Amino acid sequence: MRRNSPPAFACWLLESVIPVPYREAMLGDLIEEYTLRAESASPLAASRWFWSQAFRSVPSMVWSSLRSGDWLISMSTAMGVYIVMQIVEHAANLAISKLVAPQPTTEVLLAPVVFLTATSISGCIAARIRRGATTFLALMVMITVAVLIYLKACTIPVPWWYEFGFLTLGPLSVLLTPAVFGVPKPTC
Amino acid sequence: MIVRREIEERIGRNISIGAVYATLERLEAKGYVSSFAGEPTPERGGRAKRLFRLEAAGKRALQVSEQTIRNMSAGLKRRWERI
Numbered sequence: 001m002r003r004n005s006p007p008a009f010a011c012w013l014l015e016s017v018i019p020v021p022y023r024e025a026m027l028g029d030l031i032e033e034y035t036l037r038a039e040s041a042s043p044l045a046a047s048r049w050f051w052s053q054a055f056r057s058v059p060s061m062v063w064s065s066l067r068s069g070d071w072l073i074s075m076s077t078a079m080g081v082y083i084v085m086q087i088v089e090h091a092a093n094l095a096i097s098k099l100v101a102p103q104p105t106t107e108v109l110l111a112p113v114v115f116l117t118a119t120s121i122s123g124c125i126a127a128r129i130r131r132g133a134t135t136f137l138a139l140m141v142m143i144t145v146a147v148l149i150y151l152k153a154c155t156i157p158v159p160w161w162y163e164f165g166f167l168t169l170g171p172l173s174v175l176l177t178p179a180v181f182g183v184p185k186p187t188c
Numbered sequence: 189m190i191v192r193r194e195i196e197e198r199i200g201r202n203i204s205i206g207a208v209y210a211t212l213e214r215l216e217a218k219g220y221v222s223s224f225a226g227e228p229t230p231e232r233g234g235r236a237k238r239l240f241r242l243e244a245a246g247k248r249a250l251q252v253s254e255q256t257i258r259n260m261s262a263g264l265k266r267r268w269e270r271i
Contacts, residue, residue: 025236026206057206
């Protein structure tokens with residue numbers, strides 16, 4: 001974080017949910033007030049104010065996006081990325097089980113690595129195409145994993161925390177990887 | 189930013205910028221206000237301001253709303269006095 005620059009993750013979160021017509025103006029307003037607060041009070045108090053504005057603005061901005069139809073484009077983008085991700089992940093799993101090691105233990109160990117790599121990369125791709133798409137992609141990953149756990153798709157007996165890891169870390173990697181690696185970089 | 193600050197000063201509590209923009213967006217869709225982009229400034233991270241202007245339809249709607257609130261308040265005061 002640069003001196004007197006607002007929290008990057010809060011910026012990224014806002015850029016993901018604010019509809020395009022108001023994105024520039026709204027972020028500009030927040031940055032301007034953040035700078036004033038950081039100079040008159042303290043950068044910490046200004047950051048706290050920025051975070052509170054970001055969290056409190058998310059519901060109204062999501063609702064605004066839904067009303068304007070922005071969500072349809074974001075969801076279509078997420079769906080496209082998700083299909084590609086599934087194909088790549090399936091191919092990787094197939095290659096691992098055939099070439100590397102056909103033993104169930106190795107498969108159990110390598111499956112999370114493949115899964116998290118696929119979700120992280122697809123999160124970055126979705127964020128690059130369209131910011132709002134990452135939220136939908138994370139939701140799709142979460143729903144798929146939940147359905148697979150419910151249907152007991154994994155034939156190898158695994159502990160509960162193993163499945164829980166897929167359920168939580170999958171959507172988180174979709175959301176956090178683009179934010180951490182700055183894809184695309186927050187512009188504030 | 190000015191709109192949000194003005195509302196905060198008048199009602200005496202914090203409001204989110206998202207709520208302000210969502211409301212302004214609805215008012216613009218109804219033709220009550222119009223907006224245009226201002227000049228980008230460095231203190232805003234090079235982002236342009238969005239300036240809003242009250243339109244004739246908005247002024248009329250505001251007058252009607254204000255009159256309605258006045259009528260409601262007058263009725264309320266009469267009832268209070270009777271208690």
